[in-house]
Amino acid sequence: MAGFGAFSSRLYAFFTRNPSTARVVIELAGLRPDDRVLEVGCGAGGAVELAASRIGAERVAAVDPSPTFVEMVGKRVPGVEAEVSGAENVPFPDASFSVIYSVASMHHWDDPDAGLATLTAKLAPGGRLLIAERLLRRPGHGITQERITEVETKLFELGQVDVHTVERKAGHRRLAILMSTRPA
Ligand SMILES: C[S@@+](CC[C@H](N)C(=O)[O-])C[C@H]1O[C@@H](n2cnc3c(N)ncnc32)[C@H](O)[C@@H]1O
Numbered sequence: 001m002a003g004f005g006a007f008s009s010r011l012y013a014f015f016t017r018n019p020s021t022a023r024v025v026i027e028l029a030g031l032r033p034d035d036r037v038l039e040v041g042c043g044a045g046g047a048v049e050l051a052a053s054r055i056g057a058e059r060v061a062a063v064d065p066s067p068t069f070v071e072m073v074g075k076r077v078p079g080v081e082a083e084v085s086g087a088e089n090v091p092f093p094d095a096s097f098s099v100i101y102s103v104a105s106m107h108h109w110d111d112p113d114a115g116l117a118t119l120t121a122k123l124a125p126g127g128r129l130l131i132a133e134r135l136l137r138r139p140g141h142g143i144t145q146e147r148i149t150e151v152e153t154k155l156f157e158l159g160q161v162d163v164h165t166v167e168r169k170a171g172h173r174r175l176a177i178l179m180s181t182r183p184a
Helices: 006-015 020-029 046-055 067-076 112-122 145-157
Strands: 037-040 060-064 081-084 097-103 123-134 161-170 173-181
Touching (some): 020 046, 020 097, 020 173, 037 112, 046 060, 060 067
16 A cells, blocks of 8 residues: 555654645535544544544544554544545445545545545445645646546546535645535
C-alpha cells in the first residue's frame, strides 16, 4: 500500500498537524449531531479532531494505511475508532456511515476506483461523500480538471446522486471538493 512510512508520517505530522484544508472540508460537510462519520487517509488527525469536537468522538471513525498515523490519532482524539487500512479495504460494515470524507488522500490511493467503490458501499442511504484534493493544472499531488471529470463519472457509475464539485480556498491553495450522495 502506498501509505506513509513511520518516518515520513512523523515528519508530515510535524509540519501538518492542523491543515487549513481540514476546516474547509468539515465546514462543507455540515455535520449534524446524529451523523456517523468516517475519515479516509486521516494523516495526523486535524480533521478528525475537528469532526469529534462538533459531534463527539464516539461518532467519528478514521482509517489510514500508516500505523504511525493511526496511533497518533488514537492518542490525539480518544474515543475515535481508528483503524489501519486503505480506502480500498475499509474494515467497517456496509452502510455504516452518514458522512465519509477524505482530504488530500485520494491521489495516494493504490486503486482509486476500488477505493471509491468501497467508500460508496460504506455510506448509509442518503449518506454524503466528500473527496477533497488540491486543484492542479498538471497531474501531481492533487487533482486536475480532467481527473475531476473521470472521478465524477465513476461516482455516477457507482450510483451516487447529486454528483458535483465545488471549489474553495484553503490558505494559499485552491481545493476541489467532489461531493456526492448515496440515494435515500
Ligand atoms: C497528504 S496526506 C493527507 C493526510 C490528512 N488527510 C491531511 O489532510 O493532513 C495523505 C494521506 O493518505 C494516506 N493514504 C495513502 N494511501 C492510502 C490509501 N490507499 N487509502 C487511504 N489513505 C491512504 C497516507 O497515509 C496519508 O495519511
